[in-house]
Amino acid sequence: MALLEVDAVHSYYGNIHALKGVSLTVDAGEVVTLIGANGAGKSSTLRTISGLLRPREGRVRFAGADLADRKPHQIVADGIVHVPEGRGIFARLTVDENLSIGAFTRTDVDGVAADREAVFATFPRLRERRQQAGGTLSGGEQQMLAIGRGLMARPKVLLLDEPSMGLAPILVEEIFAIIERLNRERGTTILLVEQNARAALDVAHRGYVLETGGIALSGAAGDLLHDPRVRAAYLGV
């Protein structure tokens, strides 16, 4: 049984039919990437999983349980943590406060303190800036804070929406290296949405290609990297 299962989901914004029967699965321990052009429905898929969007048809299941009646904050407590597109840093809260908010669902004070140290070990620059307001950080630092804040919830599945967006190439590399390490060293399960298809397929085990609200292709990451359709449309070769 897959840890996370999106089953023939249809989601709407008012009358706009954004997801037209999307199905995908993520197994425990996997990195799965969801690639596709702007407007294909990648963010909407993540928003449907985390409960910000309610599917009008279809199901989202987590560890076998239907999430239809779960509110977004309950889904976080279940273990699905969504790091949104554009990072969603609370600009007026300090770095430390942003991290505390990430651990909002947790009551194990010692565990939270240890995880905060772990985040600072992964992102040393955040430690230097811990008393600074989130809004004063650079784009790269904000992305690190967004990922670190996501980890503070001890996710069973981490949903990352375009973590490389707007970053300098060297930072993009760093972010992908961190994603790979999180999965390898901690076994964190990751669903990674990206427009940078090559880098995403390089770190992922499997991938899905989304086109105008539906899955067009799926398979092992290595196979997708060599698929002529993917190469033409998303890898620019």
Added chain:
Amino acid sequence: MTVTAALAVLAVLVYGPFRILQAGKYSSENWLDFIVFGLAQGSLYALIALGYTLVYGILRMINFAHGEVFMCGAFTGYFAAAALDGSGFMDRHPLVGLLAVTVVAASTSIGVAVLLERIAYRPLRRAPRLVPLITAIGASLFLQYTVSGLYGSGLETYPDVDVLKGDWQILGIGILKTQAVVIAAAVLIMLSLYAFVQHTRTGRAMRAVSEDKDTAALMGIDVDGIIVRTFVLGGALAGVAGVLHALIYKQVVFNMGFQPGLKAFTAAVLGGIGNVPGAMLGGLFLGVVESIGPGLFLEGLGIPAAYQLKDAIAFTLLVLVLIFRPTGILGERVSEKRA
């Protein structure tokens, strides 16, 4: 045009005080009395203003029924006070009695605020902004006429509390006990509220929800729950303000929430709506300006019955601040995107 206006303002600001101080109409004790009274009045404005600003910070919505939340607390506080006074309890244990009255008033205001959120505002959360605003005005009238329907439209008078009669000598100045209690209670409450918002888990969640509700939900915060708690806080402060108001003015009536509500809203805007310390400072500032303004700025210009114009001063101040600093004294620009 602007220059003429600025000169006119300057003339009032300089010439009036010059004339009145030169004439020596008021002694320095008079001025101190004005200031202390202004601080007491301003404390009430500040406590009510906090309710506007907390709700605005979270929902970007003006809860125009908040003055009635205050009125409802003052009203049930009156019934509690009258009952305790009638049984003689108030005379035997005045402090316990006052505390009980405050608890009754605050509970009522909390209940009214939470019901408003649940019934009137929550269903409209995704509606265009004008809709909840009109609903709030409707709710305000509904509450006023419900109270007047139930209890009549006459004035009711709180019983006197003997321990609060007379004045205390504080730093060599005689200050009315009621005013001292109002100022002290309000300052204590405001400092606690500030500490709560800055340093507790719920306070942090309130600030997060105020910045971005969707992302707050993605952090595991129950956004609806935080909104309810915000109304609870604002309601509690309004209820306490209702009792403190009664210590100074004694009387309650069904439409007593309107004017203080409007003034407190002004204070919240003066301080920068959505900003907690701003509402506190805005309230105190407005209270003091209203209290010393007529004597200081207007009497020197030969305006008769200047004190009748204190409301005009309050709203002139509002207009001036909005012209020269639209975000209020401590306010930051509120981005439409977050609204």
